[in-house]
Amino acid sequence: MAKATILLVEDEAPQRALLHQMLQDEGYEVVEAGSAEQALECLQQQRFDLVLSDWKLPGANGMELFRNLQSQCPEVAFVMVSAYGTIARAVDAVRAGADDYLAKPFTREAVLLSVERSLRARRLEDENRRLNQALSERDRLVDMIGRAPGMQRLYRQLEKVAGTEATVLLCGESGTGKELAARALHTLSARNAGPFVAVNCAAIPTGLAEAEFFGACKGAYSGSDRDRPGYFQMAQQGTLFLDEIAELAPDLQAKLLRAIQDKKIRRIGGNQEENVEVRLVAATHRNLEDEVAAGRFREDLFYRLNVLQLQLPPLRERKEDIPLLADHFLDLFAKRHGITKPRLPTEARRRLLDHPWPGNVRQLANAVERAVLLSEDGQVTPSDLPELPAASQAIHFKLDPQGIQWEAFEKEALSQALELAGGNRSRAARLLDLPYKAFLYRLEKHGISGQAR
Known part of the structure; x- marks a missing residue:
């Protein structure tokens, strides 16, 4: 297993160098900071497994750093280093949720034991959290959204x-x-x-x-x-x-x-x-x-x-699931954006059912999120939904027994896809299941223009 990455926060250079060497010799990756302010900058730029910090620092002290860590990176382990006169404060930090504390002067064995013990405790917490999440998700799998055969x-x-x-x-x-x-x-x-x-x-x-x-x-x-x-x-x-x-x-x-x-x-x-x-x-x-x-x-x-x-079946083959999915996304996006969940009246629901959904569930989710953000008076109206052509407007093709002129057919398919996508080239390419570069090549070949991505 790869060794952890540790943020070492100590303002005294000799002490910092000593701790750095101890940890590095044990195989840990170590990043140094000379103050709480520098440490917070490091935490914004890189992920750490553990912070080892002195209590006494210039400016904000180790306890203030720990409080910031709790709010910004609660998953990161924290060990407080304290001189004799501040041990009580280090103990307070442990009571507040820090993983451990070290009293100066310390031995190499004490430092490594504290770090290893703190990291092991966090790993166990993470494993328990994943297990609980997995069990919770397992319970919900039976009720996954979709009742279609x-x-x-x-x-x-x-x-x-x-x-x-x-x-x-x-x-x-x-x-x-x-x-x-x-x-x-x-x-x-x-x-x-x-x-x-x-x-x-x-x-x-x-x-x-x-x-x-x-x-x-x-x-x-x-x-x-x-x-x-x-x-x-x-x-x-x-x-x-x-x-x-x-x-x-x-x-x-x-x-x-x-x-x-x-x-x-x-x-x-x-x-x-x-x-x-x-x-x-x-x-x-x-x-x-x-x-x-x-x-x-x-x-x-x-x-x-x-x-x-x-x-995995496309959404057009499980139309009966659209109301269930729409209701799920209404609830999801209303909570995400702090909005009261709007109603979906019959007319708006019919619009969703009539659409062919070439982008499948992802496209439906985007349409419902837009509707949630634009809705007024507690309900979604058809105007809150993006322009959704009915399934009858989708591209249909029947081969003539006498054959076809391929170039003309390709040009017509490209034009119809652009029309359905409102001129958006990227969306039109997805409608035809073409790589974007291949779609652009065909547009250029036929002299067809459209909006950029």
Whole structure:
């Protein structure tokens, strides 16, 4: 297990250097601050596992720093260091919630024991919190939003496969809730006390992808001043969710395949392999078999991922769930924005039911949030909803027995998608399930204009 990162707050340079060396020799990463003010700046810039602070500091004292820490970073452990004359104050800090205190003069063993004990206590608290959260979420899974037959079938499948260690591939259109399904798998599994790490493969810069996945050693590249864990290390003993798996570059696909097969990885700049113990869940809105046939996705990786494939139905195939989802989002966003939950009258409800929802549940959530913010007099009106063309206005196509002129058809499809999206190119590309760059290329080819993203 990687050693913790400690913020050392001490105004006396010799004492600070002594403590720094003690902790560093034990393998901890140490950041120094000479005052409470400097410490608070550090806490805003970096995540720490523990703060080791003297009580007597220039300006604000250690107790004031602890109170700030409690309000801003309550998950961070705190150990107070105190001279003989201020031990009573250090004890007060412990009574107020600090993890431990050290009396000067101290021994190396006392310092390391206090730090280790405090970190261990926090880890146990975090584990208990995750267990309680997992149990709470497990209780709610039975009542997940969606009564349509397709969703009920999905729930049964999730419960059945969650208890296995098999890799799962979640397939469905964008916005259907693939990450939610992955979280459900994690919550129902024996790994639910471990971390759930979600990764959007489409959002990782190509040059950083290997370091992001497998980690990097100190000095592996410019600006790398310490060892950095990758997604596999972060998900150790838990679940690693790889969304939009089809967007991975071919060279990274090969490295991912090896990590899955061997359950070992090697950090950039490292010469030793590390064992990884994670459950892998992948997701895509593309047809991976088509991607394999086109040479864009490795066939061997596809078979590794496609052990258990679950399909998430689009919202247009479960219209009966729209009122349930809308009511859930009304409640959620009203609480989030501190607004009284508005009513959803029949006319507004009908507008929601009539829409084809190409963006699925995510698009519905955005529409309801907008309505909550714009609503007046305690109810949502149709004008509070974004422009929602009815399903009858969606793009329909029937192939003529005599064939078609493809270029004309493509141009018409692009034009209709732009019209449905109100001229927004990014939304229109999603309607046609085209990558944004490919959509722009086709617009330029046909001389069609539209708004930017």
